[in-house]
Amino acid sequence: MLVGIISDTHDNVEVVRRAGALFRERGVGLVIHAGDWVAPFMAARLRRAVGEGVRIVGVWGNNEGERVHFVRVAAEHGVEVMGDAFSMALDGLRVGVYHGTSQLLLDAMVRSGMFDVVVYGHTHRVDVRVVGDVLVVNPGEACGCVTGKSTVALLDTATRKVEVVEV
Numbered sequence: 001m002l003v004g005i006i007s008d009t010h011d012n013v014e015v016v017r018r019a020g021a022l023f024r025e026r027g028v029g030l031v032i033h034a035g036d037w038v039a040p041f042m043a044a045r046l047r048r049a050v051g052e053g054v055r056i057v058g059v060w061g062n063n064e065g066e067r068v069h070f071v072r073v074a075a076e077h078g079v080e081v082m083g084d085a086f087s088m089a090l091d092g093l094r095v096g097v098y099h100g101t102s103q104l105l106l107d108a109m110v111r112s113g114m115f116d117v118v119v120y121g122h123t124h125r126v127d128v129r130v131v132g133d134v135l136v137v138n139p140g141e142a143c144g145c146v147t148g149k150s151t152v153a154l155l156d157t158a159t160r161k162v163e164v165v166e167v
Helices: 013-026 041-050 067-076 103-111
Strands: 002-006 030-033 055-058 079-081 085-090 093-098 117-119 126-131 134-139 151-156 161-166
Touching (some): 002 013, 013 041, 030 041, 041 055, 041 067, 041 079, 067 079, 093 103, 134 151, 134 161
Parallel strands (some): 002 030, 030 055, 055 079, 093 117, 117 134
Antiparallel strands (some): 002 151, 085 093, 126 134, 151 161
16 A cells, blocks of 8 residues: 655645645555644545545654644544554554654654654654664655655555655
8 A cells, every 4th residue: 555644744735735746646555644734624624635535643743733623623524633643554564643742752663662663853853764574654845844745655564665756
């Protein structure tokens, strides 16, 4: 399966539209948002951009305010917000997702032996590397507000290859 990974959208509606178009074009079967969506309307915008029939799951970042309302809006649009962190089985891979606000917790996830893939965001910097047997993926910032580059990642679960794409 091809998985679209996005993080740190920070209410940038235009980049979410472009990322959604890329995900549709490439045939992504799942989208993971690693936090810092910011406003509740971003769940609806991401759903609209990605289209129906593709599962969207994500975590909180450190900039979401209206969490109760956000969960309600997300649910109305079929977007699953899983809390501060979550794990899932995906094509035989154990995947952990966390925004990354604590380097200690992120390192613990990577070194725990619980995951084959750890997805995070927060730093606004692309990070794709292997630590032991764990693939670590930070797609960088979708918003483009720190680095000036709006990036997302595509993970092929069959090959464990990651492609970072500027949108």
